Amino acid sequence: MKTKLLFAAALTALTSAPVLADGAALYAEKTCIACHGKEGKKPLTATYPKLSGQNAAYLEAQMLDIQSGTRANGSSAAMKGVMHLVSASEIKEIAQYLSKLK
């Protein structure tokens, strides 16, 4: 039983630890970087937000809303075109990654 628990703990550690790295890879691979810049710090235009250090829950909610079309104001049309590239869990990882940047 003990070993089973240990194993589960190790597995959790293994699967949750690389969140940052995965989020960073997703951020580049899913083309977020094209508009929001490296580490979400240098948006392409002044009307796009900086994302670095933003609250994860807020980032996740906005991404989900833009993906579903619930949010369609401002420049979100530009982003809607790429939101089919990410799943809900990938959105979560990207949000985690960005929120931890300083």
Added chain:
Amino acid sequence: MKKFLALAFSIALIPAICTAGGPPAAIQAGIESKDYKWNAQEGEKIEALKLKGSVKDGKEGYEVCGACHLPSGAGRPDGTFPQLAGQHTTVLIKQMADIRAGLRDNPTMYPFAKELTDAQELANVSAYIESLCIPAVHGMYEGTDAAKQVADGKAMYEKECIECHKANGEGVKDKFYPVLAGQHYKYLLRQMTEIRDGHRRNANPDMVKIIKKYDNTQLVAISAYQASLSMPGSTCKAGPAAKTSKKK
């Protein structure tokens, strides 16, 4: 009356919506208008077309494009972003100018079209993209009936598409007809469908006339065949050494 007011209100809102996330210029009348003239030789397009692009300077300018279209120009096999490598400069300049002019609706491209305003830079980036070899691997039709689809598509392509897009899908540079070889199946299908249905508003009316009669099944077959085309000499060779096939 209430209805009328609501309608008037929503009409009044349209310009605001268009400028917020809209194209750099106001939406222009395209294929849906009877006054539409395809590839009107005017504006910044003419300026960029006249300039000689520098492949070397274009490489730098392409960096921002590469975030979506990839450094190789390969785009994405799922068709979200088209393959660009080896495309004619004329086509690249026209499409970019059309997007900026509000003639081709592509919200994801708007911010980039807004940034790339200098005619010389546009010529440079286009020259660089044209100099890239066409990646050998790209999105194909993947059904189990691929062989049949490609064969059916070939028959139709050779009947009506070949005159402009040519036997290997090389297009015609000075007529602004794009290279199709190496393009992703899903992107080809989406563009053809949009051209047929009037959603790609900068389309060539001559093509619209031809493509109108094809149903969805036929467009699938034609796209499957187009994606199978390759241009000898322009396709990337295996190995990292062969980065560009054409030097300018």
